[in-house]
Amino acid sequence: MINLLLFPILIPLLFAAILLFFPKNISLQRIIAAAAAAATLISVLFLLFKVKADGIQAVTLGSWDAPFGITMVSDLLSVLLVLSATIITLFVIFYSMPTIGIEREKSFYYPAVLFLLVGVNGAFTTGDIFNLFVFFEVLLMASYMLIVHGGEKPQLRESIKYLLVNIISSAFFVAGVAYLYSVTGTLNMADLAVKIPQIEATGILTVIAVMFLVVFGFKAAIFPLYFWLPGAYYAPPIPVLALFGALLTKVGVYAIIRTYTLFFTMNIAFTHELLGIIAILTILAGCVGALAYFDVKKIIIYNIIIAVGVILFGVAQMNEAGIEGSLFYLIHDMLIKAALFFLIGIVAVLFGTSNLREMGGLIKTYPVLGWVYLIAAFGLAGIPRLADSLGNY
Amino acid sequence: MEIIMSFVIGFLFMAAVYLMLSKSLIRIIIGTGLLSHGAHLLILTMGGLGGTALPVVADGVSVSDYADPLPQALILTAIVISFAVTSFFLVLAYRAYQELGTDNMNLMRGTEDND
Numbered sequence: 001m002i003n004l005l006l007f008p009i010l011i012p013l014l015f016a017a018i019l020l021f022f023p024k025n026i027s028l029q030r031i032i033a034a035a036a037a038a039a040t041l042i043s044v045l046f047l048l049f050k051v052k053a054d055g056i057q058a059v060t061l062g063s064w065d066a067p068f069g070i071t072m073v074s075d076l077l078s079v080l081l082v083l084s085a086t087i088i089t090l091f092v093i094f095y096s097m098p099t100i101g102i103e104r105e106k107s108f109y110y111p112a113v114l115f116l117l118v119g120v121n122g123a124f125t126t127g128d129i130f131n132l133f134v135f136f137e138v139l140l141m142a143s144y145m146l147i148v149h150g151g152e153k154p155q156l157r158e159s160i161k162y163l164l165v166n167i168i169s170s171a172f173f174v175a176g177v178a179y180l181y182s183v184t185g186t187l188n189m190a191d192l193a194v195k196i197p198q199i200e201a202t203g204i205l206t207v208i209a210v211m212f213l214v215v216f217g218f219k220a221a222i223f224p225l226y227f228w229l230p231g232a233y234y235a236p237p238i239p240v241l242a243l244f245g246a247l248l249t250k251v252g253v254y255a256i257i258r259t260y261t262l263f264f265t266m267n268i269a270f271t272h273e274l275l276g277i278i279a280i281l282t283i284l285a286g287c288v289g290a291l292a293y294f295d296v297k298k299i300i301i302y303n304i305i306i307a308v309g310v311i312l313f314g315v316a317q318m319n320e321a322g323i324e325g326s327l328f329y330l331i332h333d334m335l336i337k338a339a340l341f342f343l344i345g346i347v348a349v350l351f352g353t354s355n356l357r358e359m360g361g362l363i364k365t366y367p368v369l370g371w372v373y374l375i376a377a378f379g380l381a382g383i384p385r386l387a388d389s390l391g392n393y
Numbered sequence: 394m395e396i397i398m399s400f401v402i403g404f405l406f407m408a409a410v411y412l413m414l415s416k417s418l419i420r421i422i423i424g425t426g427l428l429s430h431g432a433h434l435l436i437l438t439m440g441g442l443g444g445t446a447l448p449v450v451a452d453g454v455s456v457s458d459y460a461d462p463l464p465q466a467l468i469l470t471a472i473v474i475s476f477a478v479t480s481f482f483l484v485l486a487y488r489a490y491q492e493l494g495t496d497n498m499n500l501m502r503g504t505e506d507n508d
Contacts, residue, residue, distance in 0.1 A: 178432070
């Protein structure tokens with residue numbers, strides 16, 4: 001019984017609540033937001049060493065024992081994802097300071113970023129499927145605010161669609177949880193892993209598994225359900241885009257990995273085959289999209305979809321090498337995607353456009369920036385020596 | 394009773410889908426409201442209906458005497474969340490109507506010539 005694993009959720013929540021009181025004092029907002037992310041990072045590092053030394057940590061809220069109370073579980077996977085999420089948020093806050101604009105900073109920009117971190121860290125840590133829904137809603141609510149923040153016309157137009165898609169997927173999530181509860185009688189993930197293999201009727205469980213795949217697929221942007229992503233992610237400014245691209249789809253991917261490796265394993269021949277086919281189609285759709293545009297921002301956005309497909313294909317193999325590769329690629333992709341979005345933001349400002357045709361000669365005028373971008377893009381492409389290549393096999 | 398509830402839920406989902414497929418923004422929002430109502434009723438029904446006693450541990454009351462209280466706790470959470478999301482959606486729709494001058498989804502496609 002240790003409360004350490006709640007700190008990555010509670011620290012940003014507390015600081016975000018404090019930040020709500022003085023929206024107009026920008027310098028204080030910046031300092032406290034950065035301090036909050038840094039404090040969260042420190043607590044995650046402590047947690048990482050704790051988990052590495054002592055194994056899986058768990059807290060049952062209110063001391064109700066496991067199948068009845070809500071459990072928060074931190075294993076090495078979830079703590080590493082929380083760590084990457086926190087690092088990215090810290091750098092997004094630094095990157096936002098000069099780029100996001102005074103008007104946005106004055107109207108609750110930093111609290112929204114921190115609330116998003118609360119939701120993401122919570123979703124990575126929770127061990128209860130309904131609690132996962134609640135944390136999904138926390139991060140979605142923050143993302144609704146961030147995507148419409150600033151109130152430009154494209155933002156308003158796209159955020160309506162984003163909101164609608166996510167409301168529908170949340171309704172399906174609630175329905176899926178209801179079915180799962182009525183079939184198994186529990187919502188605790190560890191308990192589900194025990195109960196599900198005992199149930200004879202695998203047909204209904206397969207239906208529930210596919211329903212959850214649809215729900216998480218909306219969030220993770222897998223093949224037929226990615227249609228909302230290119231438009232919605234194009235609207236907000238670059239720091240928000242980096243935050244979304246690096247964190248939001250990855251939460252959906254994490255949820256698929258968790259559910260499909262932990263308890264929806266009763267009919268691998270169907271569900272994981274389906275996941276594999278969808279993963280390949282996702283990669284194809286992402287590639288077609290990335291090749292079709294000359295706008296760097298759009299190309300990188302379609303890269304998110306490709307990465308989701310690659311990660312899920314590894315999971316669909318359902319063997320040690322595949323899942324190892326997927327998890328490695330997942331964490332690597334979170335970090336490298338955020339870096340690429342940052343660089344593209346700088347490049348777009350320098351050239352005054354994000355159209356590939358009108359750019360050129362970057363490496364002559366800004367050699368350092370050009371080479372850094374090259375390294376980041378190589379990282380994405382999987383050149384040996386850059387961690388990524390390991391994940392691709 | 395569960396059969397009737399299933400029909401009610403199905404009807405709510407059907408009405409929600411019909412409303413969400415229309416062009417007007419306000420109809421879409423009402424559709425999302427109905428959709429979440431359907432999902433909430435579904436949880437309630439999945440927990441089992443009826444029961445004669447309060448769900449409190451006492452003498453002479455066995456587990457089979459009362460309905461499962463957990464789904465009701467889940468609904469409470471889900472209702473609060475959908476309330477917040479719906480109110481956000483309404484504000485967003487009003488703001489979008491002010492800025493864009495339309496509530497017709499057909500005119501909000503976001504193609505290059507339609508910004």
